[in-house]
Amino acid sequence: MAPSTEIASMDNIFHHITTSNNVMALNVTIKNNLPKDARDLILSGSLSSGQDPLNVLDARENSLGMLYILAARLQTLSTPPTWDFIDHFCEVFNPEQVRHAPERVVMLFAGILRLASHYQNMRLSLRSLRALAMRYPPSPAHLTTIHARFLLICAQTQSFTHALPLLLNHHITDIATSLTPEVTYIDNLIYHYLGGICLAALGRWAESEDYFEVCITAPGVASALQVEALKKMKLVQLIRQGSTSPLPKYTNNAILRAFKNSPYHAFVEAYPSNVDKMRSIIEKDRALFQTEKNTGLLSRAWARAPRWSLKKLTRTYVTLSLGEIGRQVGIKSEEEVRDLVLSMIEEGDVYATLSDKTVTFSDPPQSFTKEQVDRVLLRAQQECRELGILDLDTGKSKDFLSKAIKSQDPSWSSSMSMGGEEEVFGMTVGHGGSSWAEEIGFS
Structure with a gap:
């Protein structure tokens, strides 16, 4: 026109x-x-x-x-x-x-x-x-x-x-x-990678880990950005829980191999008890850590290593002297060990009493309020509904249907003959609840 x-x-x-x-x-x-x-x-x-x-x-x-x-x-x-x-x-x-x-x-x-x-x-x-x-x-x-x-x-x-x-x-x-229209697969990786960085900077470790994992496990050709996300996620896990967790089985093996050949893997293997090994890795590869902008996370993980070493001791010992704890966690000064123990008791990281130079550990109390249970249940129900909607949308997509038909999976045919969409995907969607909520007794 x-x-x-x-x-x-x-x-x-x-x-x-x-x-x-x-x-x-x-x-x-x-x-x-x-x-x-x-x-x-x-x-x-x-x-x-x-x-x-x-x-x-x-x-x-x-x-x-x-x-x-x-x-x-x-x-x-x-x-x-x-x-x-x-x-x-x-x-x-x-x-x-x-x-x-x-x-x-x-x-x-x-x-x-x-x-x-x-x-x-x-x-x-x-x-x-x-x-x-x-x-x-x-x-x-x-x-x-x-x-x-x-x-x-x-x-x-x-x-x-x-x-x-x-x-x-x-x-x-x-x-x-x-x-x-110009949005690409890389935009998805970048968004979740940067989301992990922003959340880690604010100390939102659990949420940061989730965002890094979405980036790492995104399907497609392995990307250097995914390897960088894996390095950061492993450090976040050390800070948050003192150890790392395995990735889903569908994670691209090329990403895992690249990480295994890096000094980050060696640091994870030494964490938290092998203090000399960790110190050696930090000093030897300091330039790499700085270039990849992971010095902050690495320093935070290093600083928290004694706390995680002490927490591991509570699983084995009932009482320990400050000197024994210091030798186990790599701190020479008993005063520093005392400060560490008192700090962890105050923050609820360990349950213990300190008498003179002896620490006596006890099991943490198990207590959940009704409000906490209701909050967790509500979140689970919301996520269940969201997953149900995503399943339905996926099941209706042309790409999914064509691949399902080509695969000639017998279970697909039998599922399609069961009746409604809710039956195919195993849950009721859009009515504000799920039957399993009542079954577990929290509703």
Whole structure:
């Protein structure tokens, strides 16, 4: 369709934006009826009255039109909007409207980054990018290219807390290829790798481990990024629990081999009791650890090694002297050992009493409140529902069905003849509960 000269002015565009009651038609009008080489120049202009159209339009009601104008305005940076305006738009726009123009959202995203770089302060972009990542897709659990770039800026500027609402509450379950067609497999790896870094920086060790594991176990050709994630995850596990856990069997063997040939594997093998070996590894490969930016995690693991060595002693001994504990954990000073024991007792890491120079260990009390049980059960039920929905979606996909038919798996045929979708996947979805909740007696 040839561009129309009828709307080739900001006044006419403004008229269409404010009078159209069909968002899809409005998108076609702006996209196709403006000269391509002059479109953004026209959209960056003012009204004939001298007013800025962005100050007249409503961000909620006129989201699509404002998206076109705002994205164009951020291309030139000659008269950029204020950050408060950009943040406000990203936090209140109508998602259903802006999804009609995914290329303009990508353009807005790039413009926000450009403006922050222009001011030499990438932190300025974080509020808008987080709002885009959480509001533009059908849900924040749909991965877009915005997600990975947002986390990258959080990590680069050490603004880790900005990422928490996204990382803790919205685990990725889908990829929004229709909204950001350029999103790739690598974006998924980067997002989960950076998520692990941000969470580790905040001491959220369990959540950090989960994000690193998603990156490591993602199917596909083994990536160097996955090897780096494995190195960090193993250090996080040492910090969190004093030992490492095996990865799922479907983890790519090439990743495991690469890790096994690294000094990180040797450090894990020596941890926490072989103090001399650990010290030797740290000193010998210090440059490598610094280059790979793992010095902080390594130092944290090293500092916690005596605590984990002491915790292991509680499984074998009932009483020990401070001197005996010091020899076992690699601390020469009895005062330092005393401080360590008292610190671990205070933090609940061990249950013991200290009398003069003798430590007597006891078993930890087993107590769970009803609130704790209810909270864990609710989380399990939520995850069960989410997994059920994912199973149903997977079972309906063309790729899955074609592979299932080609494999000629007898169990597939028998499952399909059982009746409803709930029976095929072994659970009831979408009714707020699961039968196993009652069976285990916590409901």
